[in-house]
Amino acid sequence: MNTKIFLIAGTEDGRLLAKFLSQKNFNVTASVVSEYGRKLLETCAEIKINDKPLDRDDLEKILREEHFNFLVDASHPYAKNISANAIDAAQSAQIVYVRYERAEIEFDYEKIFHVDSYKEAALQAAELGKNIFLTTGSRNLKIFVDLLKDCNLTARILPTAEVLMQCEALGLTPKQIIAMQGPFSTELNIELFKHAGAEVIVTKNSGQIGGADTKLEAAKILNLPVVVINKPKIDYPNVATTFDDVLKFLEMI
Numbered sequence: 001m002n003t004k005i006f007l008i009a010g011t012e013d014g015r016l017l018a019k020f021l022s023q024k025n026f027n028v029t030a031s032v033v034s035e036y037g038r039k040l041l042e043t044c045a046e047i048k049i050n051d052k053p054l055d056r057d058d059l060e061k062i063l064r065e066e067h068f069n070f071l072v073d074a075s076h077p078y079a080k081n082i083s084a085n086a087i088d089a090a091q092s093a094q095i096v097y098v099r100y101e102r103a104e105i106e107f108d109y110e111k112i113f114h115v116d117s118y119k120e121a122a123l124q125a126a127e128l129g130k131n132i133f134l135t136t137g138s139r140n141l142k143i144f145v146d147l148l149k150d151c152n153l154t155a156r157i158l159p160t161a162e163v164l165m166q167c168e169a170l171g172l173t174p175k176q177i178i179a180m181q182g183p184f185s186t187e188l189n190i191e192l193f194k195h196a197g198a199e200v201i202v203t204k205n206s207g208q209i210g211g212a213d214t215k216l217e218a219a220k221i222l223n224l225p226v227v228v229i230n231k232p233k234i235d236y237p238n239v240a241t242t243f244d245d246v247l248k249f250l251e252m253i
Contacts, residue, residue, distance in 0.1 A: 002027060003250065006050075006063060007072040008086060013102055014074030020243045021072070022046045026250065029068070056085035063093035070250060073236075074100040078204055080232040087237065098249045099236040104205050105212040111225040121202050121227050122147040128225045129199025133192075135215055136204055136229065138163045144202075145170045154178060154196040182211045189218035202227045 009015045009030040018030040029048040054062065063071060071090040075082040083099065090097035113128070115121045118140040125132045126148055134144055134155045141155055155172060157163045159179035167177050178192060193201065201219045205228055206212050219226045240246040 003070070004066070004068045005029070005070045005072055005250070006031065006066075006068045008075045008082065010075035010079060010082065011077075011102075014100065017072070017074050017100055017243055017246065018047055021246070021250075024247060029066075056089055059085060060089040060092050063089060063095055068093075068095055070096050070098060072098050072100060072246060072250075077102060077206055077231050078229070080234060083234050083236070087234075091237075096238070096249075097236075098238045098240060098246055100243075100246050101236070101239050101241055102206070103241050104231070105216065107205070107216060107226075107228060109216060109220050109226065111219070111223070113225060113227045114230055115227060116230050118143045118229060119147065121229050125200045125202050125227050126151055128227070131197045131199040132202060133196050133198035133200065134202050135211075136202055138166055141167065141170055141172075145172070152176070152197075154198065156180065156192070184211050184214055186214045186217045186221070189214050190221060193218060193222055193224065198222075198224060200225050200227060202229070204229045205231060 004027045005021060007014065007018050007021065007028055007030045009018050009032055015030070018028050022028045028046070029050055031050040031054065033051070033053060050062070071086055073083055073086045075086070087097055113124050115124050118136070121136070122144050130150070131152045132148060132154070134141070134153060138155070138157045144153060153172070154176055155167060156178040157167065158181055164177070164179060178196070184192070201215060201224055203212060203215050203226060216226060238249055240249055
């Protein structure tokens with residue numbers, strides 16, 4: 001099969017999707033933005049890897065010049081700009097865009113506070129407690145550090161040198177940093193929240209693979225309020241929520 005797929009693999013499930021489609025005999029080029037993501041995909045020799053940052057015009061150029069048939073967008077659910085660029089570039093290159101969108105977790109808990117931005121999350125968290133446990137990654141840490149100078153922050157981040165340097169540059173001390181890679185069980189979340197003296201948990205609805213379910217369960221057991229940053233609203237042309245659904249789109253068109 002000569003069908004060529006450009007896949008934006010910004011997440012763990014995106015990388016798994018790239019391998020899944022490659023095993024189905026599609027010609028897959030996976031785009032990653034981190035050295036860590038590239039190393040994980042290198043184990044699959046059939047997948048071509050693009051590790052160069054691509055803006056909207058760069059993306060359209062590669063789609064046209066390399067004659068891709070599909071763009072599969074498996075970027076992070078909160079990477080709004082990446083998805084917007086991907087939709088626009090695919091339309092301009094006149095190829096089919098398919099969004100892989102991981103299923104959300106249903107938050108059934110009376111102490112959930114939904115917000116639409118990182119700034120809103122910081123302000124809401126400050127109203128709920130002083131010891132704030134951040135599970136939102138490293139990209140937007142500066143917003144919390146700048147807005148929550150009167151609070152005690154604990155940031156759970158990936159244990160990479162780049163991210164640790166970022167935390168240090170923001171003035172976070174070793175005591176405020178938990179550098180661990182998930183997935184995290186409910187029991188481990190409970191112990192980490194207790195160890196940090198957490199009064200508020202801040203998270204995103206990144207689905208089960210993002211650990212939203214076990215964070216919520218741990219918070220419920222400890223009776224802690226949870227601030228949830230909602231996913232950005234994007235009008236995707238085609239959406240699939242399972243790998244098989246992605247495959248159906250590709251085989252149907």
